[in-house]
Amino acid sequence: MSKLLKIVDDLETKLTKILGQQAILQEEKTNLLQQNNNLQQQLNKQQEIINSLEEKYESLRVANTIVGSKEDKHATKLKINTLIREIDKCIVQLSD
Incomplete structure (x- = not known):
């Protein structure tokens, strides 16, 4: 009978230890989820x-080409020509 009590006592000790570890892991999980949310934000x-910075860069690049920068002058001309063609198409559609 003494052997059976020792086994039950050992089992109870191990169960208490496992439950303690589970509580620690649950708290760690909660902390990690909160940290994950913070990092996501x-x-x-x-x-x-x-x-925002990419939009500002694009605006500055276009402004520089209009002012006289030679780097993207060709691209700006193509963009202006495309816009003019689109305006012409709109005028034709309005005329019909």
Whole structure:
């Protein structure tokens, strides 16, 4: 009978230890999920900043070509010609 009590006592000790470890892991999981959410929000903010800076860069690049920069002058001319063609198409459609 003493042997059976020792086995039950050992089992109870192991179960208590496992439950303690489970509580620790659950808390760690909660912390990691919160950290993940924070990092995701930070990533979204950084992506918004990148998009904004890319738009500003494109605007500055176009402005420089209009002012006289030779780097993208050809691209700007093509863009203007495309816009003019689109306007002409709209005028034709309005005329019909």
